[in-house]
Amino acid sequence: MAALTLEKLTVSFGGLIAVNELDLHIRDGELRCLLGPNGAGKSTTLDLICGKTKPTSGRVLLGNKDITHLEEFKRARAGVGRKFQTPTVFKELNVIENLEIGRSARPGIASTLRVFRTPVSGRIREVLSLVGLEGEMFTKAENLSHGQTQWLELAMLLMQDCQVILMDEPTAGMTVQETNQTAALFRELQGDHTMIVVEHDMAFVRDIADIVTVMDSGSLLAEGNIAEIESNAAVREAYLADVGDDEHA
């Protein structure tokens, strides 16, 4: 069954068509990588799925449920989680408090008024050790390193435990070692969660992707496994050749 379906999804900003009749079917538990040159509409696609941007036309289906016109917080409750390109955590809150915000299974006022402490056990303890922030529980997020901030946002998404997780360049600014750890984490999530990952790091994409979708100028350019994509002439022309150069530079 498809966990997430985009049907002819289109958005234009004052005449500029950022995403053009995009069709996407993502299976339950799949890890889909979204590639494309800058301005191809990858981040905008994620924005359309999580509700940050409203589409001009087309539909977004989560399972069988049409979420095209749902408000952001309702989509989040329905099971769409989002990690932003620049790590977006709450800088004035400490690590535990950030995770408590992430732990949003019961987001209503009636329930949150009754919660007074974060139990540092069970899932929170697990997630903390998974992202290596056990020693930083009471550190304010603004005092974390860039890599740690990325991990904190990932940890918040793990606490949120969404069915579909949208990741915008999750390894940006990470060291090679941190990137490898992230890949390991993603493989762990694979199967239980459906993930869409926008990523430029080809080594990382080869490491994790089930199926790769390549976008160019807002449209779908190619779709297939990594070998098919890398041998696709149109893709090479639009994108991969450039990346290859970048990697050697």
Next chain:
Amino acid sequence: MNKGFSIDCIGYAMFAVFILLVMPWMVDYSGYELNTYARYLALGMAAAALALSWGTAGLLNLGQALTFGIGAYIMAMHLKLKASASQAGGLPDFMVWTNMEELPWFWEPFHSVGITLAAGVLVPVGIAGLIGGFMFRGRITGVFVAIITLSLMLAVQLWMIAEQQFTGGQNGLTGLASLELFGWSVDIYTVAFYYLVAGCLMVILTLALLLVRSKAGLVLRAIKADPERVRFFGYDVARYEVLAFSISAGIAGVAGMFYAMVLEFASPTYMGLSLSLAFVIWAAVGGRESIVAATLGGIGVNMAEGRLSDLFFDQWTLILGVIFIVVVLFLPRGLFGLVMDFREKLEDFYRNKTTASTASAMESNPVSAIDQGGDK
């Protein structure tokens, strides 16, 4: 979320000792002096209300005096009706002067003490809920919240001045009776009245502290930092903002009721620009992040004003302005921020000393160290 609660409790306990024991002792339990202090407490309560919406959720309500004034007028309407009972038809004097034939319908319910007390809280809550609902569903934030609340307050103030036959106009409601609660005729120049105000303030601060320290308070702090991000975790941001906004309005309403009792009149200046901005200054001086600190800011600045305005007269407003500028420039987190910085320095100092000696012990058994942290 777990950390910091103990610090709150210490600050809260010290505050309780200060207003329940030290302040009455300072004036030798003189009922007359305590009346002035009760006024400071009422104003401190208004500063607390502002800190709840501004400091916690980042919603700067420049029209806080609107709900404060509504609370004051509601109390004054009840006391005015009581004072006018012997008049023909029970009509307040200003209505007679403006040729009103009978009491307007919206005055009728305020014959009852119970309705008055409930309305003093619920009407401000309702109004704030309505305004907040429109604003926050429309995702209005930041300076626009300040502009809208400010202009709404001024509009209501103009209406209150214009509709003299209903509101007493520019003069407001004067010549009030004293409140009667369960057969107790409240004399505002007594120690008992001071403790009534102080007790209410403590109860309100306790409830506010519980709100701020609950997960709902955490969500509000997160909203203050980045409302967009909070939405993507599934929280209905608008609803949380309305919650903070209307609870704050309810507290301001209570403060207004006490203020009208203490001063024995209600006037349109209660919902005026200068009082509303004064709330902001008090909260900023005390520290808007902490409700107790903001309350102390309100009490402290007013105490200083009481002492110094005799000496400086008109220049007091100027001094207040200078204090505000100094706070904004050098102490953006208010006096509370100063205390917290000092505490952090102290903690760092302490930590550096202990980690130097126990670093090896911590390393050999990191799990137990974390457990201790978690149980706080």
